[in-house]
Amino acid sequence: MKIIAKFEQFHLQARQNIWIGYFAIFCRIALAAGFLPSGFVKINGERFTALANNHPMGHYLDALFYTGYYYPFIGVMQMLAAILLLIPRTATLGALIYFPIILNITVLSLAVRFDGSLFTSPLMLTAVIFLLGWDYHKLKYLLPLKQNNTEILLPLQSKNNKFPFVFFGSVFIYMISFVLFITNIYSIMPRNTLAECARQCDKTKHPEACISFCECIHKKGNSLQECLKTYKKDGL
Structure with a gap:
């Protein structure tokens, strides 16, 4: 090929x-x-x-x-x-x-x-x-893949010292x-702590739904999928 x-x-x-x-x-x-x-x-x-x-x-x-x-x-x-x-x-x-x-x-x-x-x-x-x-x-x-039996594993040729700008x-x-x-x-992440999660809420379109999402994760310990569903529902 x-x-x-x-x-x-x-x-x-x-x-x-x-x-x-x-x-x-x-x-x-x-x-x-x-x-x-x-x-x-x-x-x-x-x-x-x-x-x-x-x-x-x-x-x-x-x-x-x-x-x-x-x-x-x-x-x-x-x-x-x-x-x-x-x-x-x-x-x-x-x-x-x-x-x-x-x-x-x-x-x-x-x-x-x-x-x-x-x-x-x-x-x-x-x-x-x-x-x-x-x-x-x-x-x-x-x-x-189809292999060429006569091919050398890696042909020995002179080294190239040219800096590869493109690469x-x-x-x-x-x-x-x-x-x-x-x-x-x-659009929203659980972050590592409740405080870190809450900091992102001011930048979201639905701050209150974001706070609920953070509490859903860090206080209630619910799954990410469940908390995301609640967040999207509250954000409507």
């Missing part, structure tokens, strides 16, 4: 650029730094955050904390993925382990509108996807667009 051929050519050019290579190293270190502390907390048997149980994420984390050995198991996998990412030879395996974990955290964060990882988890997910693309020459043989410009534009998108995707 022409699309695959073009992607493979782009991949080869990217692998030859030292600046994109440095960016891949940065992503590996940053991702490892994100999982090592959280994984250690779980292995140590400590609750991950001090978030109130009434909060939608608090419900989840409290239940997760009391799942027995499953809770430290997640921590072990997080630390394993982080350590493997730091070792060049095992970085691909680390990214493969990292991907489903951060994907779950991203979906969870978006589902409950959790401030703590609403921005970071999608960006971490994007970084992992980049690393998987960076190692496409290894992972391609796991995909149901890093695209990364910058993506991050700005992402921040704007996340900032405006939700």
Whole structure:
């Protein structure tokens, strides 16, 4: 397929650029730094955050904390993925382990509108996807694609020292667009505390309904979906 051929050519050019290579190293270190502390907390048997149980994420984390050995198991996998990412030879395996974990955290964060990882988890997910693309020459043989048996795993060619302005410009534009998108995707959020939740009410069209929503979350401990329904009903 022409699309695959073009992607493979782009991949080869990217692998030859030292600046994109440095960016891949940065992503590996940053991702490892994100999982090592959280994984250690779980292995140590400590609750991950001090978030109130009434909060939608608090419900989840409290239940997760009391799942027995499953809770430290997640921590072990997080630390394993982080350590493997730091070792060049095992970085691909680390990214493969990292991907489903951060994907779950991203979906969870978006589902409950959790401030703590609403921005970071999608960006971490994007970084992992980049690393998987960076190692496409290894992972391609796991995909149901027609392979050329005579193709070298990654042809050895001279390194390119030219700074990739287009690549890093695209990364910058993506991050700005992402921040704007996340900032405006939700009309109301539970925030982490009742006081923080109430601060946003002055900016909403229906302040009283917003206050009721915050109390529904932080005082009554109802589900996010139930409180959103009440908020929309009161806002009519």
